[in-house]
Amino acid sequence: MVLFSKSFIPTIREQPKLAECRSHALCLKASLLSMISSGVYSYLPLGLRVLRKVENIIRKHMDREGAIELLMSVLQPLEIWKKTGRDESLKEIMVRFRDRRNRELCLGPTHEEEITEIVKKYVSSYKQLPIILYQIQHKFRDEIRPRYGLIRSCEFIMKDAYSFDVDEQGLNISYTKMLEAYKGIFEECGLDFVVVEAEVGFMGGSESHEFMVPAEIGEDILFYCSKCGKYFKEKKMCPICKNELEEKRMIEVGHIFKLGTKYSSAQQAYFLDPQGRRQFFIMGCYGIGVSRLIPAIIEQNSDEKGIIWPERVSGFDVEIIILDVENPLLFKEGISLGEALNKENLEVLVDERKESPGVKFNDAYLIGTPFLIILGKEYLSTKMIEVEERKGGRKFRFSKQEAVNFLKKKYEDELL
Amino acid sequence: MVLFSKSFIPTIREQPKLAECRSHALCLKASLLSMISSGVYSYLPLGLRVLRKVENIIRKHMDREGAIELLMSVLQPLEIWKKTGRDESLKEIMVRFRDRRNRELCLGPTHEEEITEIVKKYVSSYKQLPIILYQIQHKFRDEIRPRYGLIRSCEFIMKDAYSFDVDEQGLNISYTKMLEAYKGIFEECGLDFVVVEAEVGFMGGSESHEFMVPAEIGEDILFYCSKCGKYFKEKKMCPICKNELEEKRMIEVGHIFKLGTKYSSAQQAYFLDPQGRRQFFIMGCYGIGVSRLIPAIIEQNSDEKGIIWPERVSGFDVEIIILDVENPLLFKEGISLGEALNKENLEVLVDERKESPGVKFNDAYLIGTPFLIILGKEYLSTKMIEVEERKGGRKFRFSKQEAVNFLKKKYEDELL
Numbered sequence: 058m059v060l061f062s063k064s065f066i067p068t069i070r071e072q073p074k075l076a077e078c079r080s081h082a083l084c085l086k087a088s089l090l091s092m093i094s095s096g097v098y099s100y101l102p103l104g105l106r107v108l109r110k111v112e113n114i115i116r117k118h119m120d121r122e123g124a125i126e127l128l129m130s131v132l133q134p135l136e137i138w139k140k141t142g143r144d145e146s147l148k149e150i151m152v153r154f155r156d157r158r159n160r161e162l163c164l165g166p167t168h169e170e171e172i173t174e175i176v177k178k179y180v181s182s183y184k185q186l187p188i189i190l191y192q193i194q195h196k197f198r199d200e201i202r203p204r205y206g207l208i209r210s211c212e213f214i215m216k217d218a219y220s221f222d223v224d225e226q227g228l229n230i231s232y233t234k235m236l237e238a239y240k241g242i243f244e245e246c247g248l249d250f251v252v253v254e255a256e257v258g259f260m261g262g263s264e265s266h267e268f269m270v271p272a273e274i275g276e277d278i279l280f281y282c283s284k285c286g287k288y289f290k291e292k293k294m295c296p297i298c299k300n301e302l303e304e305k306r307m308i309e310v311g312h313i314f315k316l317g318t319k320y321s322s323a324q325q326a327y328f329l330d331p332q333g334r335r336q337f338f339i340m341g342c343y344g345i346g347v348s349r350l351i352p353a354i355i356e357q358n359s360d361e362k363g364i365i366w367p368e369r370v371s372g373f374d375v376e377i378i379i380l381d382v383e384n385p386l387l388f389k390e391g392i393s394l395g396e397a398l399n400k401e402n403l404e405v406l407v408d409e410r411k412e413s414p415g416v417k418f419n420d421a422y423l424i425g426t427p428f429l430i431i432l433g434k435e436y437l438s439t440k441m442i443e444v445e446e447r448k449g450g451r452k453f454r455f456s457k458q459e460a461v462n463f464l465k466k467k468y469e470d471e472l473l
Numbered sequence: 474m475v476l477f478s479k480s481f482i483p484t485i486r487e488q489p490k491l492a493e494c495r496s497h498a499l500c501l502k503a504s505l506l507s508m509i510s511s512g513v514y515s516y517l518p519l520g521l522r523v524l525r526k527v528e529n530i531i532r533k534h535m536d537r538e539g540a541i542e543l544l545m546s547v548l549q550p551l552e553i554w555k556k557t558g559r560d561e562s563l564k565e566i567m568v569r570f571r572d573r574r575n576r577e578l579c580l581g582p583t584h585e586e587e588i589t590e591i592v593k594k595y596v597s598s599y600k601q602l603p604i605i606l607y608q609i610q611h612k613f614r615d616e617i618r619p620r621y622g623l624i625r626s627c628e629f630i631m632k633d634a635y636s637f638d639v640d641e642q643g644l645n646i647s648y649t650k651m652l653e654a655y656k657g658i659f660e661e662c663g664l665d666f667v668v669v670e671a672e673v674g675f676m677g678g679s680e681s682h683e684f685m686v687p688a689e690i691g692e693d694i695l696f697y698c699s700k701c702g703k704y705f706k707e708k709k710m711c712p713i714c715k716n717e718l719e720e721k722r723m724i725e726v727g728h729i730f731k732l733g734t735k736y737s738s739a740q741q742a743y744f745l746d747p748q749g750r751r752q753f754f755i756m757g758c759y760g761i762g763v764s765r766l767i768p769a770i771i772e773q774n775s776d777e778k779g780i781i782w783p784e785r786v787s788g789f790d791v792e793i794i795i796l797d798v799e800n801p802l803l804f805k806e807g808i809s810l811g812e813a814l815n816k817e818n819l820e821v822l823v824d825e826r827k828e829s830p831g832v833k834f835n836d837a838y839l840i841g842t843p844f845l846i847i848l849g850k851e852y853l854s855t856k857m858i859e860v861e862e863r864k865g866g867r868k869f870r871f872s873k874q875e876a877v878n879f880l881k882k883k884y885e886d887e888l889l
Contacts, residue, residue, distance in 0.1 A: 067595035179483035
């Protein structure tokens, strides 16, 4: 349970001058982020809570598919990039420097080369395969035009996973696992998203899917058939109903690739098959823009008052507003209700500040906790609690126990 | 519950050639770390589990003292460093570069300047004070001589906390809170440590304490009176008993400073006091070398067979060795015992590999899980389970339920 007066949630009332779009403005106003420099942000406590929620949803779905988490270095020697030639093809966006010992280092914009070196070192036999490794980590891009806050920033957080298989059939299985995990992740994040076949680009490989979130500020374009409800990569007529297609802007939140042996052959990474023959690892790679998910979720889940967090990604599950904190009985009831909810593993924010109801409601709607409990004087006479759902604004009147049960049920993990 | 055969714990049998000390060798052999380049390491899954344990111990003790977690940017504009002059004084160890937009950026070796900018932006009144903010984050140092693995590396993880108070009295309270939190953290990490008054050095300020862990490979030196059992900074006679002092090598794992107004005055960061007058924030800063704690713990907790993890920082709480995995009944019992322990929130590793008992015992002692359960054929007749404590090698014989209760009790959080 967090008391608002003991927290650091410094919301901003005015529209931030630098805000480039709705989600950017809301990230700044709701004090999720503080801008340090163009394209560089710090996560304030509320933003960090949301980030952790998103990360843990990803972990849950990755682990469920048997993927194993590690944490690779940010610094990478440039020599491993020379093996695949990507020291040249990614040159522009790569932050690189020479250290005092004259080593050429870079800040990893991605980790195919490094994971291939690691697996080459430790995996020598088909018996150790298949394996899927992943990490959640800070990445860096020398963006010439950072924008929209965390949508396109110089420093960001990625989930990158890598699969190693003995053959194409194995890769297909790993790839399908990741595809399913991704659907689960984006669903649990409360996103409306589409999956489309995509080109392999600078990653190389044979097959690729993108996970796209429709949003006005999207930088990718798809074409939509309003009749069939389907998305396409190219602007032709709808291949199903021959209807004309509309242009739709999309935010890319995930991208998965069948890489084959592109990296393993360039880096001489092989295992011994049952016949003792050397075979290059058959690889796949699977990325999610973790930090980018936050603005993507906000773009789809907000109104004029603020953010409307989907239940699983909100920094808090429930906010209790104590309207009259000078009333010691009401104050005590508010804290006790918070503790009761906390006991059920709900994360509770209690607004017990000496502020006007207007300020408290404004902040509550702005930071967008899915459920709001309002405790006013009438609670003391009626013992009935008002629960307001942020999304849609539905209001419920409950006894204390009913309120606890209602909210407990909303966050039961079995639901997902 | 993790099955060894489905995990990625690629232990190494041979002594690693590059290992510079006992903890470095054990980090590599037990597959906690993989060396990417000199001073640059990736955390393999077992190392990441240990890291997360240490991080969460730190979080628990920080949160308990009311400190609030955020996550600042790694990239920092050099201009904020120019305000305090530390762009010059920390020049050598700071990784800095110009980006494509010709901005001067650095990878933060520490965050006093950035946190001061953040607090300056959001905190304007004494009513919002005191506040302690902290983060657990990757930091970078251009080390000319990286060594001993994570003891002195170019990329490392720090917990850095910053307190902001209205006056010296407030600072004293915040400082004492952090001092106490630190004692709790290092105790829970299973470290033998000492706290000594220290010099303020390049941080500036008025008072400072270091947390030191005695270890052969330590790079700091203290002087020890074997009669009084006390440590001193200077090599004089013991001021208490006049005994001669011995030189002791120490690893610095934590350092806390009363900074006063050094940063707030340089960065013009002030709040309004009750009389409406501008006052500079009175600051303190509090660091823990999170990644360095791992080798520090290993230096103090190992034997010729491997690591002996203190209970709270081990990647797993219990390891179950199934000796004869070809026996389906024994295999089933092993998995079911693992599930029973898992239900009690214990983290269990089950070694169900088709390997010889020798290989399994070697690995178990090497990776150093505090409790080992050995399931052999005699279990099927006697139904008695052998539990071996890694530290000291004590063996217990329990029924299944007794074993679960015994281990559950060992990890009950109420103990700490």
